[in-house]
């Protein structure tokens with residue numbers, strides 16, 4: 001027996017399937033991430049497909065069948081027109097959606113994640129023209145927030161071991177354990193913290209800022225090149241250490257073209 005249900009979502013990714021169909025991975029408010037088939041979506045006159053190919057929030061009517069779920073109807077609920085004619089913004093949006101797709105499992109409902117994705121798209125939609133540096137910074141800031149939502153919130157304020165407040169210039173960084181360790185804990189047990197490395201105060205500050213501020217405020221800080229190198233390396237390190245799959249390109253490379 002088939003069941004029909006309605007849901008609101010944002011398409012994270014698409015892939016061709018069979019001869020004329022496509023499979024869409026959709027982050028929904030009510031059911032978490034779902035995979036739905038768009039029948040005939042690759043045919044030139046497909047009625048439903050155009051709404052699923054754009055970056056938008058859509059209302060979906062889904063048939064829950066025996067083998068898979070199929071799109072029976074789709075309507076665009078919220079468009080993000082500011083993205084459609086801006087190549088860099090489109091790249092940032094697609095990369096962000098890809099990260100969410102990689103980091104989530106099906107049917108795990110997370111309203112906060114849904115809101116964060118929607119907020120990021122709304123923010124990009126209205127944001128002024130971005131430079132590649134700013135785009136990469138925004139993408140990495142989203143990554144930090146995403147890691148937090150997925151249960152890998154990096155520790156940026158207190159020592160991972162003794163929970164003491166981290167003081168400027170007196171700490172090290174451990175990507176796999178996900179945060180900062182104070183100098184005295186490292187001294188006490190050099191073996192345990194063997195793979196920790198140094199991290200500058202500026203980069204730690206920038207990470208705290210990216211992690212806690214609203215997207216619109218991330219347009220403000222000056223982004224000096226030498227700080228950005230270390231910043232990106234550190235965020236990528238966290239991503240590699242905690243994500244189930246690793247993106248094919250670095251966040252920074254994705255924004256350079």
Ligand SMILES: [Zn+2]
Nearest residue numbers: 159162182185
């Ligand atoms: Zn400590």
